[in-house]
Amino acid sequence: MTTETYKLSKDQFLEYLEPFKSRGLPTDSIIHKMVTGCGATTLELKFPRNSIIIEPNLPVIKGKCDKLNKKLRKNKVVQGVYEGIDVEQIKQYLKNRKGYKKILTTPEGFEKVAEAIGESMYKDYFLLFDECEKAIQDVEFRSDIINPIDAFFEFDNKAFVSATPLIPSDPRFNKFTQVVIEPNYVFAEPISIYTTNNIVYQLKLILDHYAASKEDAERKIFMFFKSTKRIRNIIKGLRLKDYAVYCSEKSVKELRVADVEHAYDGINDKFAKYNFLTSRFYSAVDIDYDQYKCDPIIIMISDVIAVEHSVIDPKTESIQICGRFRKPEKIEGEPEIIVQKDIYHISNYSSKLTNFSEAEITSILEDKGKLHHFISTYKPKSDVEYINKFIDEILELNGFGYFLREKDGALNHFMVDNFINTERVKGYYKSARSLKEEYANAKHFLVDAGSNYVNYCLDDEQLSQIKDSTTSITLNDFVSSWVKDIMENTADPLWQEVNINMIKYSYPEQINILQAYGMKNAAEFDYSINTILKQLADSKGLKRMLPILKFIQRTFKIGNKYSSAEIEAGLIKGIAETGLNDLKPGLRLLREGAMLSERKTIRKDEQGKSVKGHEVLGYVQSF
Incomplete structure (x- = not known):
């Protein structure tokens, strides 16, 4: 693969840089734009030709469609394609659109686009795969993300693009050109790295620091974490009130059931003091200044003890995360607004993580491939079901089939690349120093001198028990x-x-x-x-209370939830049984014997209204 490099000036967009201004994005290329927000996707949306742009995540598509179409329902500039948009709607857009057609689609929606346009698509449209590293990073748990790849190579004009591309090993890319858009100015951003054995406490110290600062009172905090369960625990544990969580539609429902009410599946104007964003918002989503309106505090969190997949790659994801916050547009005659970011990465580490090198992975796959080929080729024919099942189990345990394409059994290069990439990133989380060292080697960051390892007596591994x-x-x-x-x-x-x-x-x-x-x-x-x-x-003379305390343990079971009325009724019965008639039935008495949650929604009544109450978390005494 050959490389071409072009220099980009500060605040310059690709639509004003030659040869892109005249020719558009080049075909048969992997475009490495190095900095986010320089307008590669915008250039393609504006350039005078028909375009199909594949976006890995839905929020990006909705955001760009809302921005370009405004409130138009007919004669839309851009057609978004995702779940809920059918082929007929795409055809209607193609029929009504008078100018060049611009289609933004998820990888899963690409088949509908192909059906709507037909064979002419391959000659008449430029196909751009945006944030192309996601094809490698996400294929392990989202196999459909590479569905358009075979069709991609059928297009006369096509390109991959990202600020953080991972170069695929698929040999069909060998004749492509890597086009590097390199800034001719200093673009590295300061970052503080805290590797610690207690993530949440370290996070609390940072949040407390900003909470105590009058100068930072108007700033918003944006925390990027891949686990909604851990996000829920942080919100509850730190007793955050002014918060918002941005995650998938499925996770929104799960969080609201768990009493995390301020959860959304798309970027909106409801940013709170404390904002949590999951991985679907790590790349491509534009967070405009009109939405965040502050000097943002960005905190990336990786907890490999509790959630191994919460690792964040300094070479790709960290760069994308910090690039989400778009600069304010310059308004003629008004002073320029300079946005100051404070960036942190808090992480623990685990020496137990596997970390195979690319050479080791190649060797592993060669050995697995030989065994798979041998068994598949010389698999004995048998009418005995358990023998066939046993052979299939051997193939499954061998695991090489995991790296083969379903439709033709050929090697799935993206799955191999995913394996290599996953092991590479895990290597940054095996020691207290490795993550900081990786950031120190990155062009995009300047590691703060105060970055260090912070050790506490109570660690994440103990808490996970x-x-x-x-x-x-x-x-x-x-x-x-x-x-x-x-x-x-x-x-x-x-x-x-x-x-x-x-x-x-x-x-x-x-x-x-x-x-x-x-x-x-x-x-x-x-x-x-x-x-x-x-x-x-x-x-304290609690011996007198033993009868009612024992009654509480018999009646109010750990894990069960009780409304105020149910608590009062139960205690009235207990007071009558024990003869302690001077006691008052209520929460204060129940707390003498039981540890209770905060008041929360415990169920819905027959009319669907929320019933508030408390959950029994444990008992104060042991008998």
């Missing part, structure tokens, strides 16, 4: 052992306090018990919260 089903007694044991380790093995009192406060952020009830009892006193009982609770119960 605690599940939603963990009982309060077991949780007390977990916290007690962590506190004991900190107090006995950390000599610096200040560092003891930092680590105790970190645990308190996650488990305030447990630490409050220890601090109320006094750490010196707690040391006599090896910081055992369960033992201290027993002592406190005795000292």
Whole structure:
């Protein structure tokens, strides 16, 4: 593959740079534009020729269609194609459109475009595959993303484009030209890298820093994280109120069921103080200044302990994420608005991650391929079902079929590239230093001198042992052992306090018990919260309360949810049974024996209205 390089000036767009201004994007090329937002896709949408542009993610298509079509329903400039748009709608657009046809489609929608246009498509249209690295990155879990690839090579005029392309190994690209659009100015952005063994606490420290700063009061924070479950936990754990989550339509429904109400499947004007965006918003989506209107604080989060696929690639995804925030348009006669970004990447690491080199992967696949070919070629014919099933199981365990195309059994080069790319990225998360070193080698970033590894006594691996089903007694044991380790093995009192406060952020009830009892006193009982609770119960004369406390444990089960009326009715019954008639049935009494969630929606009534109440999370005492 040959390479051509063109220099791009600051604030210059491709539509004003030759030869692109006169000739458009070149055919049979992989265009590496190096910086986001220089207008490669915009150039194709404006250039005088018919175009089909494949966009990997739906929000990009909707965003560009809304911007170009405005509120037009007829005579649209651009036709978006995705789920819900049928062939007839595309044909109607082609019939009504008087100028050059411009179609934006998902990879899955490409077949509908081909059916609507017909064979003339291959000569009459330029095919552009935007954010082309996604074909490699996403094919493992989204096999349809490469559906248009065979048709791509049938077009007379075609190109791949991205600010962060991954060059495919498919030999059909060998005769392509790599066209590099290289800035002739300094474009690297400062970034702070924090590798830590406790991601959420490190995130909390950063959020607290900005919350305490009057100068940053109007700034919005944008957190990029691939796990909606972990996003939910962060929102609940940090008790964030002014938040918004941007994710898939399916995840929006799941989050709203989990009482995360401010979740959306597209970029809108509802940006909050704290915004979370999942991977479908990492690339191509334009977040215009009119939408974010601030100096954005960008925080990328990777938690390979809890969610291995949350890794973020510094060579591709980090660059794309930071490029989402578009510069304000210059208005003649008005001062230019300069946008200042603060960029962070917080991550843990795991030495347990596999990390095969490209040479090792090639060797692995060669061996698997030989075995697959041998078994497939010399597979014995048998009428005995279990023998055929056994042979099929051997082929499945071998795994080479995973790298073959379904339609013809040929090698799927994009799946091979995905394997190589996945292993490359995991390598950045195997040690405390590797991620920072990779950023230091990147042209797009300047690593802040304060970037370092931050170690806490309570780490993500320990926290991952605690599940939603963990009982309060077991949780007390977990916290007690962590506190004991900190107090006995950390000599610096200040560092003891930092680590105790970190645990308190996650488990305030447990630490409050220890601090109320006094750490010196707690040391006599090896910081055992369960033992201290027993002592406190005795000292406060709670023996008299034992009957009602035992009734609470029999009646109000862990994991069950109760409305205020159900709580009152249950306690009235308990008071009557125990004869403790001076007690008042209500939340205060229930909390004497049970740990409760915050008030939340627990179910829908027969009319579909939300019923509020509390979930029993555990018990205060153990009997």
